[in-house]
Amino acid sequence: MKSRRKKSIAYVKPPDHKEARCSMTSDTSSIMPLVRKLASIHPLTEDEMRAVLDMPVHLREVAAGQDIVRQGDRPSQCCVLLEGFGFRYKVVGDGSRQIMSFHIPGEMPDLMSLHLTTMDHSLGALSRATIGFISHQDVRRLIRHHPHIGDALWRDTLVDAAVLREWMVGMGRLDARSRIAHLFCELLVRMEAVGLAQGKRTHLPMTQGVIADAVGMSTVHVNRIVQELRADGLIALQNGILTVIDWNGLQRVADFDPTYLHLARE
Amino acid sequence: MKSRRKKSIAYVKPPDHKEARCSMTSDTSSIMPLVRKLASIHPLTEDEMRAVLDMPVHLREVAAGQDIVRQGDRPSQCCVLLEGFGFRYKVVGDGSRQIMSFHIPGEMPDLMSLHLTTMDHSLGALSRATIGFISHQDVRRLIRHHPHIGDALWRDTLVDAAVLREWMVGMGRLDARSRIAHLFCELLVRMEAVGLAQGKRTHLPMTQGVIADAVGMSTVHVNRIVQELRADGLIALQNGILTVIDWNGLQRVADFDPTYLHLARE
DNA sequence: CGCCTAGTTGACCAGGTTCAACAACGGTGG
DNA sequence: CCACCGTTGTTGAACCTGGTCAACTAGGCG
16 A cells, blocks of 8 residues: 555445435436436437436435445446536555546446446445436346447446546656646536536535545645645635636646547547 | 656657558458457357457557557557557656556457547557457447447446556555556456466566556666565566466455456356 | 534655666677 | 677665645534
8 A cells, every 4th residue: 555544444434224315206307417418429319318318217315425336236227427426436455545536417437337247446426416326227228229329328438438547647647736737627628518617617526635535645735736726826726616717727737638538529 | 747757759659650561351260369358258159259250350460569559540440459468558748658558369459449539548569469450330230230249348348447447546545566566466367367377477578667657657666666576475577477476475465356357257 | 612524734754756877688780 | 609789677876756744724513
């Protein structure tokens, strides 16, 4: 482990087995974020859109910091993030945590469970979140009847992997400043892409400790770097709101090129 | 960038535009590695196996260190590694390189190009390699007629992403010793899984510089750690052959748990 | 009002990088 | 067959980015 961490157990939130706190069948509009997401690359036909909207979905509210799926689980359903932010993580031997991705509304972060029976990581809610659950069976049926949706879902998992690769480059070859700047660039662009950010400003409900676990640094150092970025007039970050003041400057610091996000017009 | 590197350009191999050096149609057995790979999870039916073997494949020999596909390309075909090792990488602004994955025979490292038009990274040959190229069109046809093969391919891209996540954990939260030990554990297990290693010994044709670019460290430090691992009686590594002497010990050092590779019997 | 979480600061420490030189090896041309 | 050369591996010393520890501040909320 990178260096012995003591306060390990704090990361492992107590399991909340009172699941399905507010389970119900969706009203029509609840999985619109998913539809928007799918349509953001190729427009859906009337037929396809109806097929998605008609799927049986179970909704659930999750409190900030709670797990949605846990490493070792063998899910029989996929989840769709409808409101709020999610993140994937693993806890290593000494108790320290590595966050591997953040997820925004419309995404299906555990879609892989459709083909990989055992979860090799956990999925948590960053902020209070609304999750939709759809059974694997129904997803499979959807894909069988609507191959284009299947392609879109496969494509999403590929973009997901592309983001992982980009993060790896950051962790291996960029210094702290670039890495944090890069994270901010990415999240802003992704939020913009689904219409959840405008004016270079977005909701970003994560503590510096969470950022530290995502970029593989210590909270203290994240704090110092964030202050630097503020002092340099690149960003403002407070109360879970990120405002990018100097977009070009931030991009330059981050060595950021959004190609890897494979947004619509390539 | 992590710290200013000078000798950057050395990494960027001169383009070799005399492609297709030895292009020809495959004889029947040439894409067997792919068949073995696909069958390693779910056995293929006679029919499916024939469909794969019947695909038109163009073979090409690639010298060590040459690129197979380059960042920014818009491929119209996928490649299958038939012999030799491949690796994915990106070069950052200051010229330093991050390797994001290694690939062994039977794998299709640029399968994503089927759904993502522009390559967001490059793919190179680690050693002299034989590559089979299959047109996107033919792959799409195969998937349409044989949905189970499509599922297997999707699944492979998901395992690929799982490996990326595991590497991220290493880069973010493990120290140099664990990271290198982890890499050795992973490569050995993957080689064993496709029958290319026995007796805890495998071909591993990579220099310490390549390892360094993969684990995000300097060559010098990789060298020191490898010597440590040797001195501790965990491994032998010479002439491109890795022998794991103390498998349990190495696994312990690496904090290695092969679940994330999602091999057959989970 | 008091507590808990998140953010901030300073002093010290250490894992890993850089630089530079050298050894070992294989391949090549003469 | 041997001298030469480029690549890979090895070593030592100085240095620096980022981690650890510990204390303290600022809000938010019951």
